[in-house]
Amino acid sequence: SYELTQPPSVSVSPGQTASITCSGDKLGDKYASWYQKKAGQSPGLIIYEDNKRPSGVPERFSGSNSGNTATLTISGTQAMDEADYYCQAWDISSSSMIFGGGTKLTV
Amino acid sequence: QVQLQESGPGLVKPSLTLSLTCTVSGGSISNGGYYWSWVRHHPEKGLEWIGNIYHDATTFYNPSLRGRLFILIDTSKNQFSLQLLSVTAADTAFYYCARGKRLSGMDVWGQGTAVIVSS
Numbered sequence: 001s002y003e004l005t006q007p008p009s010v011s012v013s014p015g016q017t018a019s020i021t022c023s024g025d026k027l028g029d030k031y032a033s034w035y036q037k038k039a040g041q042s043p044g045l046i047i048y049e050d051n052k053r054p055s056g057v058p059e060r061f062s063g064s065n066s067g068n069t070a071t072l073t074i075s076g077t078q079a080m081d082e083a084d085y086y087c088q089a090w091d092i093s094s095s096s097m098i099f100g101g102g103t104k105l106t107v
Numbered sequence: 108q109v110q111l112q113e114s115g116p117g118l119v120k121p122s123l124t125l126s127l128t129c130t131v132s133g134g135s136i137s138n139g140g141y142y143w144s145w146v147r148h149h150p151e152k153g154l155e156w157i158g159n160i161y162h163d164a165t166t167f168y169n170p171s172l173r174g175r176l177f178i179l180i181d182t183s184k185n186q187f188s189l190q191l192l193s194v195t196a197a198d199t200a201f202y203y204c205a206r207g208k209r210l211s212g213m214d215v216w217g218q219g220t221a222v223i224v225s226s
Contacts, residue, residue, distance in 0.1 A: 001170065033212030035154070042203060042219055043146070043154065048212035086154050090210060095167050097144070102153040 002091040004100035011106045018074040020103045022087030025068060030089045032070035034063060037084045037102070046085075047072060074105075082107045109134040111204050111217035119198075119224050125191040129204030129217060136185045137162045142207050143187045145178060147200040148219070155200075159207070160187055194224045 004024045012018035022032060034047040045054055047063035050070065060075045070089075074081055087100040115127035129143070136143065145157035158168040160178045168176050175192040191198060201221050207213035 031210045035212075037148070037154070042216040043148075043205075043213075044216070045212045045214045048214070049210065052211075054214055084153070088154075088156075088212060094170060096170060097156040097159065097167075099154045099156060 001094060002089075002096070002098050004087055004089060004098050006085075006087060006100040006103045008101070009104045009106065012074075012077045014079060014107055015076055018077045018081070018105060018107075020072040020074075020085050020087075020105065022070040022072070022100045023068055024070075024089065024098075027068050027070055027089060028066045030065075030091070032063065032065045033088045034061075034070075034072045035086045035088065036081075037086060038082075043086065077105075077107055079107050081105060109206060109215050111206065111215060113202060113204050113217045113220040115202075115220060115222070117221055117223060119194055119222060120226050121195055121224055122193055125194050125198060125222060125224075126188065127202055127204075127220065127222070128186050128188045131185045131187075131206075135182075136180065136187065137182045139163075140208060142209065143180065144205045144207055144213055145189045146203045146205055146213070148203065149200045157189065157191075157202075196224050198222070199224045 035043040037043045050065040051063045062073045084102045086102045110132045142159040144159045158178045177190040180187040203219045204217045205213040206215040
């Protein structure tokens, strides 16, 4: 079955750039989405179709996807960005939606 | 704007059926441009996709749950529902319903509901 792999944790200093990776076989051939999940809150979509931001998502969030890796980049990271981040893609072969294991971002 | 709200029992006994309903407001569930999803969150294991349903009742299920999972849609009530049979403690989680667009991720989420499987 298709799997997406994320680092369990990433640490960044306030104001610096955080990068969270998501790896999967030929992931670049699929569309990747990213979700932010804070404790006690519903997940929120922050990136879709690899690099598009829904309205209301700050410009400091950006995404890319190529080869086997999708990357979520947070520029000028703020304390409010501390959360769990999940990548997600659709696996056509199994007609399944796949989530990565999640990355805890500490600011 | 579209809003989703989950409802259902918070406690289910082992081996019985978990039933949850998601009520959609502010938009029609019959809109063919979207799919409707169930996702659960295990604090120690992260997010897990349960399944999707489209307005025409086409469904896609997580292979690990196939066989004991049913997702139904009721366009007259603007609701979709989840039925998970033969639950065990491993099904204890926070359950969310969400709206998604093909290939574009899930952009609207309910507030979620906690489900505990215990006797």
